[in-house]
Amino acid sequence: MDNAIRCTICTWRGTESEAHGVNVQPAPLPPELEEIQRAYQEKQLEEEQLGGHHRLPTCPQCGRVTVAVHLHRSHAAL
Numbered sequence: 001m002d003n004a005i006r007c008t009i010c011t012w013r014g015t016e017s018e019a020h021g022v023n024v025q026p027a028p029l030p031p032e033l034e035e036i037q038r039a040y041q042e043k044q045l046e047e048e049q050l051g052g053h054h055r056l057p058t059c060p061q062c063g064r065v066t067v068a069v070h071l072h073r074s075h076a077a078l
Helices: 016-020 030-048
Strands: 005-006 013-015 066-068
Touching: 005 030
Parallel strands: none
Antiparallel strands: 005 013, 005 066
């Protein structure tokens, strides 16, 4: 099953395989949003170094950091 991910900046949502084939250069952001993006990147790097997670692809629309979408039990297929 392909993991669901979402962008931390724009409204894009999809799967990892949808995001892997596209490489978009991110546009400049206001300093506040850049700081948030840097924090997401540092957290992902820490998790990757600890061996718990693999690096998620960047957003295919804006080129920013993506995070995993955690589905709740009510969304699970029966």
